[in-house]
Amino acid sequence: xxxxxxxxxxxxxxxxxxxxxxxxxxxxxxxxxxxxxxxxxxxxxxxxxxxxxxxxxxxxxxxxxxxxxxxxxxxxxxxxxxxxxxxxxxxxxxxxxxxxxxxxxxxxxxxxxxxxxxxxxxxxxxxxxxxxxxxxxxxxxxxxxxxxxxxxxxxxxxxxxxxxxxxxxxxxxxxxxxxxxxxxxxxxxxxxxxxxxxxxxxxxxxxxxxxxxxxxxxxxxxxxxxxxxxxxxx
Amino acid sequence: xxxxxxxxxxxxxxxxxxxxxxxxxxxxxxxxxxxxxxxxxxxxxxxxxxxxxxxxxxxxxxxxxxxxxxxxxxxxxxxxxxxxxxxxxxxxxxxxxxxxxxxxxxxxxxxxxxxxxxxxxxxxxxxxxxxxxxxxxxxxxxxxxxxxxxxxxxxxxxxxxxxxxxxxxxxxxxxxxxxxxxxxxxxxxxxxxxxxxxxxxxxxxxxxxxxxxxxxxxxxxxxxxxxxxxxxxxxxxxxxxxxxxxxxxxxxxxxxxxxxxxxxxxxxxxxxxxxxxxxxxxxxxxxxxxxxxxxxxxxxxxxxxxxxxxxxxxxxxxxxxxxxxxxxxxxxxxxxxxxxxxxxxxxxxxxxxxxxxxxxxxxxxxxxxxxxxxxxxxxxxxxxxxxxxxxxxxxxxxxxxxxxxxxxxxxxxxxxxxxxxxxxx
Numbered sequence: 160x161x162x163x164x165x166x167x168x169x170x171x172x173x174x175x176x177x178x179x180x181x182x183x184x185x186x187x188x189x190x191x192x193x194x195x196x197x198x199x200x201x202x203x204x205x206x207x208x209x210x211x212x213x214x215x216x217x218x219x220x221x222x223x224x225x226x227x228x229x230x231x232x233x234x235x236x237x238x239x240x241x242x243x244x245x246x247x248x249x250x251x252x253x254x255x256x257x258x259x260x261x262x263x264x265x266x267x268x269x270x271x272x273x274x275x276x277x278x279x280x281x282x283x284x285x286x287x288x289x290x291x292x293x294x295x296x297x298x299x300x301x302x303x304x305x306x307x308x309x310x311x312x313x314x315x316x317x318x319x320x321x322x323x324x325x326x327x328x329x330x331x332x333x334x335x336x337x338x339x340x341x342x343x344x345x346x347x348x349x350x351x352x353x354x355x356x357x358x359x360x361x362x363x364x365x366x367x368x369x370x371x372x373x374x375x376x377x378x379x380x381x382x383x384x385x386x387x388x389x390x391x392x393x
Numbered sequence: 394x395x396x397x398x399x400x401x402x403x404x405x406x407x408x409x410x411x412x413x414x415x416x417x418x419x420x421x422x423x424x425x426x427x428x429x430x431x432x433x434x435x436x437x438x439x440x441x442x443x444x445x446x447x448x449x450x451x452x453x454x455x456x457x458x459x460x461x462x463x464x465x466x467x468x469x470x471x472x473x474x475x476x477x478x479x480x481x482x483x484x485x486x487x488x489x490x491x492x493x494x495x496x497x498x499x500x501x502x503x504x505x506x507x508x509x510x511x512x513x514x515x516x517x518x519x520x521x522x523x524x525x526x527x528x529x530x531x532x533x534x535x536x537x538x539x540x541x542x543x544x545x546x547x548x549x550x551x552x553x554x555x556x557x558x559x560x561x562x563x564x565x566x567x568x569x570x571x572x573x574x575x576x577x578x579x580x581x582x583x584x585x586x587x588x589x590x591x592x593x594x595x596x597x598x599x600x601x602x603x604x605x606x607x608x609x610x611x612x613x614x615x616x617x618x619x620x621x622x623x624x625x626x627x628x629x630x631x632x633x634x635x636x637x638x639x640x641x642x643x644x645x646x647x648x649x650x651x652x653x654x655x656x657x658x659x660x661x662x663x664x665x666x667x668x669x670x671x672x673x674x675x676x677x678x679x680x681x682x683x684x685x686x687x688x689x690x691x692x693x694x695x696x697x698x699x700x701x702x703x704x705x706x707x708x709x710x711x712x713x714x715x716x717x718x719x720x721x722x723x724x725x726x727x728x729x730x731x732x733x734x735x736x737x738x739x740x741x742x743x744x745x746x747x748x749x750x751x752x753x754x755x756x757x758x759x760x761x762x763x764x765x766x767x768x769x770x771x772x773x774x775x776x777x778x779x780x781x782x783x784x785x786x787x788x789x790x791x792x793x794x795x796x797x798x799x800x801x802x803x804x805x806x807x808x809x810x811x812x813x814x815x816x817x818x
Contacts, residue, residue, distance in 0.1 A: 176587035204811075212727060236810070237729025248724045248814070253399075260394045262728045302727070381523040 160338050161185035162307055163209060165365075168218035170204055176203055180363035186356075188307055191334040192342045193354035195368070200360050201313055202344040209342060210242055210310045211235035222308070240251065241301035245313035247293040249285045254370060255296040256281050263303035270299045291322035298329055302337070309333060311343045315350060327353055394738040396734050401739040410714060415746050418790075421703035424753030426761035426786055428696035430778045432772045435692050440647065447534040448648035448675040450655050452483065453640035456671045469482045473668050474637040480525070482661055488654040493529035494641030495522040496625045500576045501703060502554070503588075510556075510564045510572060511615040519618040519639070521574075523625020523636075526592075529561035529644050530619065536596055537614070543591030546621050553590035553618040561592050568592060574620065576628040585627045587620060602670070670799065686794060692769060702795055714802035715739060722805050723813035732806055740798045747787075747794055755783045 163186040170179040185256035186192055196202045207213045208220060211232035220227050226234040241262065242248070244344070249258050255276060259267035271281045274295040278287075285293055294314060301309050311330060316322035327350050334341040343350060351357050357368040435578060452475060459472025475494060484492050499518040502510040509517045524530055528545040530601050532538045546553040570589045573631045576582045595614045606628060629636035651673055659666055715722075718739075725735050755778065763773030805813065 173502055173672050203815075207811040210727075212814070213809050233726075233729065234730050237725065237731075244727075244814075248720070248727070250724060252403055255403065256394060261725075261730075304728070 160187065161343075162188050162223055164221040164224075164349065165205075165209065165219070166219045168205075168220060170201065170213075170216045172206065174216075176361055179215070179353050180209075182363070184361075184365055186308075186340050186342060188340045189334060189338045190340060190355040191287045191331055191349045191353070192356045192358065193351040194342065194358045194360055195346070195351055196364075198346075200361050201363065205360065205365070206312055206342065206344050209308075210240045213244075240307055240308045240310055241304040241306040242313035243264070243297050243309065243314045244296070245299050245316040247285075247290075247297045249293055249296055249300075251284070251286050253285065254282050254291075255285055255288070255299070258285060258296055259300045259303045262300055263305065265303050266302060267299065268291035270303050271296065273295070274299050275304075275325070282322045285316050290317050291319070291325070294318060294322075294326055295329075298326065298333075302333060302339075307335075307338075307340060309341045311341065314343060315344060315345070315347055323347065323349070335339060396730075399747070400738050400745060403738075404745050406743050406817050409529055411742075411746060414707075414710060414714075415742070415750050416547075417703075417707065418747060418750035418794075419754050421699075421707065422678060422786055422790060423579070423758045423761060425696065425703070425790075426778050426782050427765045428699055428760040429782045429785070430758070430776045431766045431769055431771060432689075432692050432696055433779075434766055434776045435689055435769070436542040436773070437775065440687060442630075442648075442678075442681060442685060443608060447531075447644065448651050448673075448678045449534075449642045449644040450651065450658075451640055451642050451673070451674060452479075452658075453731070455668055458667055462667075464733060469634065474639065475641055475669070476638075479664055480641055481637070482663065483641075483658050485653060486661075487656050488645050488647065488650050488657075490646045491526055491529045492641055492643040493524055493531075494638045495524040496529065496622060496629065496636050496638060497522055498574065498576055498621075498629055499624060500574050500625075500628050501578050502556075502572045502574050503578075504566070504768035505563065505571050505573075510560065510566070512612055513641050514616050519560075519616055520612040521618040521625065523618055523622045524619050525622050527619045529642060531748045532617070533593075538617075539596050540591050541594045543589070545591060546619055549644075550590065550621045551623040552585070552587045553621045553624070554587040554623065555593055557592040557615040557617065558592050558594050559615040560618075561589070573813075574624060574628050576632070576752070579723060580631070583627060583658045585624050587624055591619075593619075605810045642674070648675055648682070651678075654759050679785045687767070694770045705799065708797040708800060709741065711797050715798070715805060717803045719805055719813055719816065723810055725780075726810040727814060736799065736802050736806065739802060741797050743794050743798050744791065747791060751783070751790065754786075754817060780816055 163184055165184040166300060168179055168182040169177065170175040182205065194202050194205065204213070208215050211227055214228060219228065219229070222235060222239045250261065251347060253261070255271055256267040259270060266333065267279055268278065272278070276295055280292060287298060288296065299315070309330070314330065315326050318326060330341050330343060331353055333339045343354065345351060359366045359368045436520060451591055454470065454472045454474065456470045456472055459470045461468050462471050463469070480492065480494055483489070498521055500521055501518050511517050512519060524546055525548050526546065527533060533540065540555070541558060543555070546555060554574070556566065566572070568589055568591065572587050572589065574585045574587050597614060626636045645651050655671055655673060659671060663704060722735055725733065758778045762776045762778050766776030767773055
């Protein structure tokens with residue numbers, strides 16, 4: 160049973176350049192979705208539309224069968240989705256525990272400790288943490304919100320390989336063990352490899368590249384693994 | 394985490410920005426409070442001046458509209474005189490501080506021993522006003538005479554007499570001394586018992602003939618006297634119209650209101666205004682009013698300029714501050730916090746600063762208002778910052794502050810969260 164449903168969604172910048180053309184997709188809880196695509200193809204825009212940060216030019220987005228435009232975008236952002244951004248987007252005058260408390264009434268410390276932050280680090284100013292630690296705080300904020308859908312925009316984009324893998328593991332765990340619907344926009348093949356479903360956004364259209372059964376990692380298609388020059392030749 | 398806690402945490406942790414706005418608000422509020430105190434002192438001074446300029450109007454018989462008759466070797470106007478009822482009616486009009494009307498004659502006074510009270514003139518007669526209320530007699534109002542002992546003659550006094558200190562000393566008289574007044578002792582004019590109730594001193598420059606002598610009488614001011622109107626009427630009982638009132642002076646509480654008071658007086662229907670002339674006496678006020686209004690305009694303009702410049706400055710600083718928090722606004726909206734809650738947080742932060750800055754400004758303005766007031770020619774002790782000033786500034790300042798935050802937030806709040814965040818990337 161899908162929790163998010165995207166129907167014929169279209170979007171254009173300034174009513175001129177059409178970046179999304181009748182996009183359709185369904186997303187379920189307990190799965191990790193990856194959206195791939197070249198820069199500027201509209202991946203982040205699609206994620207923003209799913210998360211209610213913007214409204215589509217045409218089409219509808221449903222959460223649990225209800226049109227989010229009708230139930231209210233602010234309400235959708237507050238109750239249904241949680242964001243993880245590439246730039247972390249933490250409030251800089253709050254500590255990690257306070258950032259997590261922005262969206263949740265749960266005690267923040269256990270979540271932060273589970274994501275690898277010590278008690279002392281959890282009380283520091285967020286700007287005094289490393290990139291990886293800041294991203295963990297952002298993930299903790301998303302998880303603590305208890306929203307069933309987590310939307311992550313390039314969550315490993317600014318991180319080194321080891322930290323990126325840690326974050327990927329956390330996202331996978333969020334989907335598979337915490338029954339969240341995790342949607343990740345990424346350029347990272349490593350991350351995409353570990354997704355349950357991989358979408359590719361191209362020329363404004365969304366295609367399902369691979370469907371992985373039971374969360375098991377599968378090799379990605381050769382087209383996506385091929386070098387850039389080779390891809391251009393296709 | 395609710396917006397109140399966020400507002401407190403922001404104010405505490407971004408303390409440099411908080412301090413900047415705090416000191417700005419403190420300075421502005423102190424200046425505005427001081428300005429209001431100076432404006433009030435100015436208004437008070439102006440009111441005081443308007444009250445002490447001796448601005449009055451005179452009601453007198455209009456001889457040109459009355460008839461004439463002859464007798465006793467001359468001709469006399471048959472125009473009606475000013476009655477006591479007329480005086481009472483005019484005096485009851487709002488804005489009239491007091492009035493005086495008098496009958497003038499040149500009676501003689503005698504001590505209890507029977508000796509004449511002597512003067513420095515050719516005869517021992519005194520130039521005497523039979524007055525209703527000497528406090529409002531032009532000689533006292535203008536400051537040429539000053540009552541130095543006893544009291545003024547009032548409406549309820551029937552036999553009071555006021556003489557100069559020089560004549561009192563010369564004749565061994567003092568307040569409480571009994572005298573007898575006779576208008577003309579060489580006729581059968583009645584003797585009227587009187588009591589000295591006051592002593593006046595001539596303040597006018599004795600070397601200045603223009604002020605020392607009454608131009609019309611050429612009498613030495615020290616030979617002037619004032620008696621109760623009732624006593625004068627009794628002394629002049631043999632003189633027909635000679636003991637009736639020809640004119641009366643009414644003094645107003647506020648010189649600026651003279652015209653409206655005169656208009657109200659002239660609308661009294663029971664008086665036939667065809668028979669009387671009303672003349673305004675406001676030369677002194679006219680002379681000072683332009684400089685008064687110039688100073689008032691200057692103070693008012695300064696307050697308006699200070700307030701306006703300050704508000705522009707505050708709006709600019711708050712606007713810059715909120716623009717610099719665009720990213721935070723985007724994040725808060727993205728995590729599901731509603732726009733009104735975000736704006737309310739910013740409003741609350743400003744009000745938290747104001748809650749501390751306004752009372753401190755009240756205290757500091759009490760210290761600096763006097764000093765600033767001296768720059769405008771005010772005595773420091775007259776420039777007082779009152780709780781009413783504080784309430785006014787706190788309420789209006791609070792409203793303006795909220796408005797400034799709202800205006801500063803408009804541009805950011807009109808954007809969608811995605812637009813705000815993408816501008817930050």
